[in-house]
Amino acid sequence: MAAAPLVGGLADVVFDHADEEPHRVALGRKDADGKWQDVTSAAFRDEVLALAKGLIAHGVRFGDRVALMSRTRYEWTLFDFALWAVGAQSVPVYPTSSAEQVLWMLHDAEVSAVMVEHEDHAMTVASVIDRLPQLKRLWQLDAGAVAELVEAGAHVEDEVVHRHRRAVTPESVATVIYTSGTTGRPKGCVLTHANFMFEADTMASRWESVFHSRPGDEAVTLLFLPLAHVFGRMVEVTAIRGRVKLGHQPELSAKALMPDLVSFRPTFILAVPYIFEKVFNAARRKAEAEGRAGPFDKAVDIAVKYAEAMEARAFGTGPGPSAGLRMQHQFFDKVVYKKVREAMGGRIRHAMSGGSGMERSLGLFFAGAGVTVYEGYGLTETTAAATANPPERTRYGTVGQPIPGSTVHIAEDGEVWVHGSHVFGGYLGDPKATDAVLNDGWLATGDLGSLDEDGYLTITGRKKEILVTSGGKSVSPAALEERVRAHPLVAQCIVVGNDRPYVAALVTVDQEAVEHWLTMQGRQQLAPGELVRDPDLEMEVRRAVVAANTAVSQAESIRTFRILAHQFSEQHGLLTPSLKLKRKAIEAAYETEVDALYR
Structure with missing residues (x-):
């Protein structure tokens, strides 16, 4: 078992590894031609230090919060460790976030600077910047942000960064990560260097x-x-x-x-x-x-x-x-x-x-x-x-x-509770929400589960997602949805039935799989509107539903379903960035289709 760290912060290993094994390949990054190039421990240390000096030159101070809005790329890791080297806190923002979501997170976290990937992200931030008086700096990766910061910090002594780095303790806040917001406005989870270490x-x-x-x-x-x-x-x-x-x-x-x-x-x-x-x-x-x-x-x-x-x-x-x-x-x-x-x-x-x-x-x-x-x-x-x-x-x-x-402990109502040094300290500026989930160091996860005789955990659903039919039957939709999705033609499935007489489902199909399926049948490709009415496709989806129903009682089984013409997408606000279903949003967007399932 790894011991909880007593001193230092996350950036320290970058400098320690460079001293111990300067020539070890630590990372790979793509060059302009798309070829992978090796980055040694020493080279990464030098880049982190140079960027950290640039951040200081641009006014980033110990404890400041800086937002990072980008896809997964080398520069994000570089920024993370440079920010941690100066004792700043990073606030990650999904690159697909809307202007209102960006506004909420940057305002709630009192962000003083933001790094974005490209012009579209910059425009998103710019559209709400008049409501963010504390935001002082915006850097754009694709417009040379790293080179600009490195140049700005060239005159800063290395020791200035090291003084900041030595002031970081395990209890220092490393990052504020916002929840995906499936059930409401995202909350900022405050995670320390100790949590991550x-x-x-x-x-x-x-x-x-x-x-x-x-x-x-x-x-x-x-x-x-x-x-x-x-x-x-x-x-x-x-x-x-x-x-x-x-x-x-x-x-x-x-x-x-x-x-x-x-x-x-x-x-x-x-x-x-x-x-x-x-x-x-x-x-x-x-x-x-x-x-x-x-x-x-x-x-x-x-x-x-x-x-x-x-x-x-x-x-x-x-x-x-x-x-x-x-x-x-x-x-x-x-x-x-x-x-x-x-x-x-x-x-x-x-x-x-x-x-x-x-x-x-x-x-x-x-x-x-x-x-x-x-x-x-x-x-x-x-x-x-x-x-x-x-x-x-x-x-x-x-x-x-x-x-x-x-x-891990299973509460009387089946909720999974977790305790350990990786459990966060609370939500940013929200003691009420924190008290609702933390009890003497135990986190009430909101997930339902069971432990077997060997201590292996099985997750059976989420407390807030349990459906209760008008007949009083409680149904956990996740297991049913997972089984329907196991069919190769099915992309997504959402089970509905809250306050309704029985359980039903909305299903979307995998376009690539359907095209292949039609080709193998020697049939012409169909437009989305034709697909949803295709009897052969309906039969395939029915097979998936029947297979899923074998795992539950008759009262919990899916009685009817409807195939939708288009998949649920993050762009339309129906999925979280981690691809989880936003149930309320989907049911609202497809209210007519859901109602039709009960006629």
């Missing part, structure tokens, strides 16, 4: 073995999660502290991500279930297009059975894979599983997943295909992971055990 060092010490393809090789990860989200931020800090070579990829889409996985060749990744679903579905579509759907499905079946047998052996409930199963697994490893791994860069043997639940069968497939996915669970308020599956005993379909130094 404990979380990162615990993950690095307990899960260090999974950072590598094989023992003794270098550890490399490609970060593509949004750095405005606590999960992405924890990956950034853990990589720098844990001496993991770190690369950045700005787009959380399979099309943009896959080429960079191949060129950067990470040894492990941290992702959300959506990425693993995309990799699996793309592999299956490719096999189907080549007339090999049958063998692929057989390979999936063998991978799942093999992983189940390995899981049973790890928990002492089975002997492991039989000789026949091992032979079949070996055969499919050469013809199927190897290609899945190659699509992810070729070196990945381990991955971590969080943000939402992953289907047990998907986790088993990847494990059987040679990529063990360790599912975990956490919140912004717990500085990311509070639980995770241990390397040697993964129980697929659960989010694992409490991380070392953390405790």
